[in-house]
Amino acid sequence: MxxxxxxxxxxxxxxxxxxxxxxxxxxxxxxxxxxxxxxxxxxxxxxxxxxxxxxxxxxxxxxxxxxxxxxxxxxxxxxxxxxxxxxxxxxxxxxxxxxxxxxxxxxxxxxxxxxxxxxxxxxxxxxxxxxxxxxNATLRTERDSLRTTVNDVTAKATDLEKQNEELNTKVKAAAAIKVATISVTPLKVKNSGKETDVTRASTAKKLRITFNVADNAIAEKGMHDIYLRIIDPSGNLIVSDNTTMFNADNEDMQYTYKTAIEFANDGKVYNVDWTNPAAFQKGTYNVMLYADGYAMGKTTVSLR
Structure with a gap:
C-alpha cells in the first residue's frame, strides 16, 4: 500500500x-x-x-x-x-x-x-x-490697333478739314468781287439839285465813287453788300452815329457807309455817293471799298 x-x-x-x-x-x-x-x-x-x-x-x-x-x-x-x-x-x-x-x-x-x-x-x-x-491681351492689342487707326483717321480727317478750310478760304477769296477801275469825284450840290465837280474843300458836299468790277466767273451773281471806309486828312475814320461793325480780311472794322450793288459779271459801272455830314477839310482823303469779307479796292482824292 x-x-x-x-x-x-x-x-x-x-x-x-x-x-x-x-x-x-x-x-x-x-x-x-x-x-x-x-x-x-x-x-x-x-x-x-x-x-x-x-x-x-x-x-x-x-x-x-x-x-x-x-x-x-x-x-x-x-x-x-x-x-x-x-x-x-x-x-x-x-x-x-x-x-x-x-x-x-x-x-x-x-x-x-x-x-x-x-x-x-x-x-x-x-x-x-x-x-x-x-x-484681354488680344482685345487690348485690337483696341490699341483700332486706337492707332482711329488716331490716324482723325489726323487725316483733321488734315483734310484744314485743307478744306484753306481751300474754302481760297475759293471764298477768289469768289470775292474786286474793282477793276476806281475813281473819286468831289461834288457840289446847288440849291436846284444840280451837281458839279469841284476841287475845293469849302465847296464840296459829297464824294462820288465810281468803279467797275473785274471779271470773275466764280463770283456769285446777285446782290453784294459794299462797305465804304473814308479816312480824313487827319487820319481819322469818318463814321456815322448808327455805324456797326463788319468783318473783312479776318478783322472786325467800322465803316463809313454801307450800300449794295447787283453783280452780273457784265462789266457794269457803279456809282456810290457819300454825303459828308460835316464840312470837308483840306487835304487828302483815303477811300476804301470792301465786299464779301475782303478788300475790294481803294483810291484817294485831294481837296484844296
Whole structure:
C-alpha cells in the first residue's frame, strides 16, 4: 500500500506543471495579440494624422492658387464669381472638418475625394483665368490697333478739314468781287439839285465813287453788300452815329457807309455817293471799298 501511493504523487505534480505552462503560453499569446493590436491601432492613428496634415497642406496650396488667380485684376463674369464663391465655401468646410480631431476612415476618404474635386475645379478655374487673360491681351492689342487707326483717321480727317478750310478760304477769296477801275469825284450840290465837280474843300458836299468790277466767273451773281471806309486828312475814320461793325480780311472794322450793288459779271459801272455830314477839310482823303469779307479796292482824292 505504501508503494502504490508513492507512485501517484509525481504524476499530480506533472499535471500542475503542464497547466502552468499552458496558462503562461496563453498569457503570452494574449499579450502578443494585444500588443500587435495596439500597435496596429497606433499605426492607424498616426497614418490618419499624417493624412490629415497632408490634406491641410493641400488645401493651403489650393487656396493660394485661387488667390493668385484672382490677383490679375481681371473683370470676372458672374459665373466665374459664383464658381469662386463655391470653391471658397468648400475650402472653409474642409478646414472645419479637419479641425474636429481624429477622422474615421470613411470621413477621411470623403475629405480626400472633396479635395480631389476641389483641386480639379481650381485647375479648371485657373485655366479659365489664363484664357481670360489671353482674350484681354488680344482685345487690348485690337483696341490699341483700332486706337492707332482711329488716331490716324482723325489726323487725316483733321488734315483734310484744314485743307478744306484753306481751300474754302481760297475759293471764298477768289469768289470775292474786286474793282477793276476806281475813281473819286468831289461834288457840289446847288440849291436846284444840280451837281458839279469841284476841287475845293469849302465847296464840296459829297464824294462820288465810281468803279467797275473785274471779271470773275466764280463770283456769285446777285446782290453784294459794299462797305465804304473814308479816312480824313487827319487820319481819322469818318463814321456815322448808327455805324456797326463788319468783318473783312479776318478783322472786325467800322465803316463809313454801307450800300449794295447787283453783280452780273457784265462789266457794269457803279456809282456810290457819300454825303459828308460835316464840312470837308483840306487835304487828302483815303477811300476804301470792301465786299464779301475782303478788300475790294481803294483810291484817294485831294481837296484844296
Amino acid at each position: 505504501e508503494t502504490t501511493y508513492q507512485d501517484k504523487s509525481p504524476k499530480k505534480d506533472s499535471n500542475k506543471i503542464y497547466f502552468l505552462i499552458i496558462v503562461i503560453l496563453a498569457l503570452l499569446g494574449t499579450n502578443a495579440y494585444l500588443f500587435f493590436k495596439d500597435k496596429k491601432a497606433n499605426d492607424r492613428i498616426v497614418t490618419l494624422s499624417d493624412e490629415k496634415s497632408r490634406m491641410e497642406t493641400e488645401i493651403d496650396k489650393i487656396e493660394a492658387e485661387l488667390d493668385k488667380a484672382n490677383n490679375s485684376n481681371l473683370k470676372l463674369s458672374d459665373d466665374m464669381k459664383k464658381e469662386q464663391e463655391i470653391a471658397r465655401q468648400k475650402i472653409t468646410q474642409l478646414r472645419e472638418q479637419l479641425k474636429k480631431g481624429q477622422l474615421s476612415q470613411g470621413q477621411l476618404a470623403k475629405a480626400q475625394e472633396d479635395i480631389k474635386q476641389l483641386r480639379y475645379f481650381v485647375t479648371k478655374y485657373t485655366a479659365d483665368i489664363d484664357e481670360l487673360k489671353k482674350q
